[in-house]
Amino acid sequence: MADYTLELAHLYGDLMNTYGDYGNIIALRYYAKQIGVDVDDRLVSLNEDFDPKAYDFVLFGGGQDYEETIVANDLKAKADGLKEYIENDGPLLAVCGGFQLLGHYMEMADGTKVDGIGVMDHYTTNMTDDQVKTLNGSRLTGNIVIKNNETGEEYHGFENHQGRTFLGKGEKALGTVTTGQGNNGMDKTEGVIYHNVYGSYFHGPIFTRNGNLAKRVLATALSRKYPDINWQAKLNQVPTETF
Ligand code: GLN
Numbered sequence: 001m002a003d004y005t006l007e008l009a010h011l012y013g014d015l016m017n018t019y020g021d022y023g024n025i026i027a028l029r030y031y032a033k034q035i036g037v038d039v040d041d042r043l044v045s046l047n048e049d050f051d052p053k054a055y056d057f058v059l060f061g062g063g064q065d066y067e068e069t070i071v072a073n074d075l076k077a078k079a080d081g082l083k084e085y086i087e088n089d090g091p092l093l094a095v096c097g098g099f100q101l102l103g104h105y106m107e108m109a110d111g112t113k114v115d116g117i118g119v120m121d122h123y124t125t126n127m128t129d130d131q132v133k134t135l136n137g138s139r140l141t142g143n144i145v146i147k148n149n150e151t152g153e154e155y156h157g158f159e160n161h162q163g164r165t166f167l168g169k170g171e172k173a174l175g176t177v178t179t180g181q182g183n184n185g186m187d188k189t190e191g192v193i194y195h196n197v198y199g200s201y202f203h204g205p206i207f208t209r210n211g212n213l214a215k216r217v218l219a220t221a222l223s224r225k226y227p228d229i230n231w232q233a234k235l236n237q238v239p240t241e242t243f
Pocket residue numbers: 018061062063064065068095096097098160161162163164
């Protein structure tokens with residue numbers, strides 16, 4: 001057993017795992033292992049409590065409209081815990097449907113409005129909404145490249161969503177779109193950063209293809225739990241892999 005351990009909650013990993021979002025955990029564990037850290041992951045699904053004090057990292061993956069409606073119902077009971085976790089700077093990666101449900105609402109392709117938990121200020125319209133001025137009626141699908149304006153890092157991925165997300169108060173984009181569509185195909189934003197929440201439409205999964213981001217988020221999680229160690233410096237010694 002390693003001296004350091006991160007406890008990870010995989011929210012609805014049995015329902016929300018489009019295109020292998022679980023691979024994000026494998027990538028985190030890979031980098032953690034190089035610096036002597038274990039990652040324990042636990043599935044937290046329907047009718048189970050989410051204890052905000054029990055976890056050092058949360059993964060909330062993507063799912064299609066149908067799974068999202070089931071999850072949205074159950075998520076209400078976890079909203080207070082998630083809000084506390086997020087406001088206390090808990091690190092969280094939310095992909096696609098997970099990203100959508102942390103906001104106020106998302107509209108399904110058929111126009112039905114599904115409530116999110118509103119712990120973040122974004123909202124998601126559907127692909128035929130009046131606000132959608134470009135590619136109205138089409139899914140946003142394909143390869144995507146974005147650049148984070150603060151670090152200058154470039155992230156590569158694949159997007160496939162009908163929902164159009166618009167960021168709100170206190171939310172910054174994960175990156176500016178250079179190739180592809182991003183949150184809504186209109187404003188060049190992709191994903192979100194809010195406290196230590198990283199949201200994105202990248203499937204595939206984002207951490208395996210973008211080891212620099214995986215290491216950055218891992219350092220954030222470790223520094224929050226074990227503040228006396230310079231984790232970023234340790235991780236800088238570990239080569240960044242593209243799997
Ligand atoms: N319902 C969502 C959409 O198509 C989610 C897609 C996903 O998670 N891949 O907008």
